[in-house]
Amino acid sequence: MSSAVDRHAATLARDGWCVFGRAVEPRLIAGIEADLNPRFAATPLCQGAFYGERTKRFGSLLTRSPMIERLAMHPMVLDIVEQMLLPWCERIALNLTQAIEIHPNALPQLPHRDQDMWQGPKGGLEYLVNVMWPLTTFTRENGGTRLWTGSQFDQNVPALPEDEAVVPVVVPGDVLIFLGSTLHGGGGNASAAPRRGIVISYCLGWLKPFELQWLVYPPQVARHFSPELAALVGYVQHRPNLGNVEGQCPSILLGDHVPDHLAAVDALRPDQAEAAAMFVRSQMGELS
């Protein structure tokens, strides 16, 4: 198992993307699609040149189908994502879940790097990893995701020739994983049927997520999540002390009773706790 994770992580780091075939049973994906069908039908087309006028999108997928948790928490996918992101954070966070339906006659999407939504320095670190679960088979004809292999290595290249884009053919149950630094875009759909996929993306635990996870999964929703899923959507601190409520872990909001008065309690990494404690000891030494 772990060697498959390492192999995929190595391909992802080398090419900027990888395909993990048969990550789940196609039956699971069919069940999810059935749950999402009414929402696809009721959702209006997007507006704007980036989202695409012949494309439908909706988020908050953990509340749209109970089976989405199986995708968001897929252990091997999480292992691969963590290999890419943990060098720069203590824990990863859910960045978004989004269903995307590209309709016939949609134009190709602007090639972009998803990490450019954050204005920090680029090149030395990864900000996010995208995980695309196809609901329909992705092909070049129907708007499968276009990717530029190796484009993660030079962030100064704004665009690359269209004929150098690869479109991996993936079927329901497979998963396409790509870095936030990889140049990519949805494809144009020259076929007669819509192309549907689900993107689940993960970012460094200290970033502002694309989709505001605490608002789309407020405490009354997240309290029904497993502790691990609640932590992934943000009900956990990122040490030191980032993302707290009254100086405590935000998971206090998921309990039956939230005390009105709470002590702020440090949540530090061991090295930070040690440095702070040593400083306090030295100050006490000065006093005596």
Ligand SMILES: O=C(O)CCC(=O)C(=O)O
């Ligand atoms: O739909 C796709 O294949 C990719 C969409 C995408 O990259 C985006 O919306 O950021």
Ligand SMILES: [Fe+2]
């Ligand atoms: Fe994108």
